[in-house]
Amino acid sequence: MKYDYLIVGSGLFGSVFAHEAKKRGKTCLVIEKRNHVGGNVYCENVDGINVHKYGAHIFHTNDKKIWDYVNSFVEFNRYTNSPIANYKGELYNLPFNMNTFYQLWGVKTPEEAKQKIQEQVKKLNINKPKNLEEQAISLVGEDIYNKLIKGYTEKQWGRKATELPAFIINRLPVRFTFDNNYFNDKYQGIPIGGYNTLIDKLLEGIEIKTDIDYFKDQEKWNSLAEKVVFTGKIDEFYDYKYGKLEYRSLKFEHSRLEQENYQGNAVVNYTEREIPYTRIIEHKHFEFGKQSHTVITKEYPQEWSLGKEPYYPINNDKNKEVYNSYKAESNNEEKVIFGGRLAEYKYYDMHQVIASALSRVKKEFND
CATH class of the missing domain: 3.40.50.720 (NAD(P)-binding Rossmann-like Domain)
Known part of the structure; x- marks a missing residue:
């Protein structure tokens, strides 16, 4: 036929x-x-x-x-995707919003948060960012960069942030509202x-x-x-x-656990460089599951080579x-x-x- x-x-x-x-x-x-x-x-x-x-x-x-x-x-x-960032055991809401700024600095108003970011950016005096690190710091300051961007990005790309081009991070979503919804759609x-x-x-x-x-x-x-x-x-x-x-590739490590709830959220990002995976996914939370067991996946970014799955x-x-x-x-x-x-x-x-x-x-x- x-x-x-x-x-x-x-x-x-x-x-x-x-x-x-x-x-x-x-x-x-x-x-x-x-x-x-x-x-x-x-x-x-x-x-x-x-x-x-x-x-x-x-x-x-x-x-x-x-x-x-x-x-x-x-x-x-x-x-609704509302990931959590885990940096050395400290938890922060993503994307960067008023909850994150309160967790970082204890600030309670948008004005205080803006001031804090502006102070850090101004102090560094970066006019023409030469790489991703300088670009990110020039947008959100050192605290957010060091805790929530640097390690995660370096794992994701397998390169130091100073070796990555600035354009990768042309803009960063910063919200001065208490909104943990990752997407604007x-x-x-x-x-x-x-x-x-x-x-x-x-x-x-x-x-x-x-x-x-x-x-x-x-x-x-x-x-x-x-x-x-x-x-x-x-x-x-x-x-x-x-x-x-x-391409960049990924390796997934799936585990079934005999417990009802492992991390309380579908997506938890691990933003420090020392932990080799970028995030842990707990799948049942995508569909509000009530099962007595759970399944988690650790996601490891890796270099792509023939035979590996091309992702990015x-x-x-x-x-x-x-x-x-x-x-x-x-x-x-x-x-x-x-x-x-x-x-x-x-x-x-x-x-x-x-x-x-x-x-x-x-x-x-x-x-």
Whole structure:
């Protein structure tokens, strides 16, 4: 059988494209390298707790169309992301807000907090920040930087803050209200029953094959369809001819604990350099679980190398140049559509991936 579309990868881009193509009467075959569908939003059910297997995924958007789109498949709960920072046993609210400033300095009014930050920034007299450290200190002063930014950022990037470019931290969210909601977006939540419910609805009635490495028999898979939708690494598609794109990777350590509540919050960041993980996720809190056990995940950032999972594109000048060479070549492909975080080499949030897929669908089907 010849399909209209072969879709390589069953993450959000591939699943949305497959769903929309099927809706328009097209036939699709989805192939997936892992042994499950859903890409990085996949959840593993551990005795009633939906474990975010590849890191915390919190859906948030200002785009009502995207919010209505995902809610047409599954109902979302009222989860609000309010992470806590643990610095050497001291707890602080994130993002930086009046609760944080009270915890740091005992200040009770926005005016006092502003004054405290301004005093610290002024004292340092940094005119042209040369690196991330100077940039961050010039925005929020030394106390916030040393306790809540420095260690976390250095772990995340695997580099000293003085070796990282200033632009990474062009602005920092500072709120002079008692608001612990991490995101400013109008809509936020987690699919009731986990993200698999969303992916399963998107891929309903579509043929799927898992445990398939597309590159092991690329010609065979391409021959099965009129067009290919490719959501993997664009440099791998072109056999790294212009060089390898760089990423940061993550390692996850999952533990089931026979206690009801480990940390009282879904996300706790560990901001000191000496603790090797950046955060601990307690998954049951994403869905307000009441189970007698819990599952936690420690998240360790690491250098990416072939064989590891690529998570965060490193969008510096060198990588942009390499990507642009691949992008130019991909623009000439008549039978291949590239989409998603890896194929577009972009740090996308979930709503942005869905928007990108819907926009590609519109273009493809002249809607």
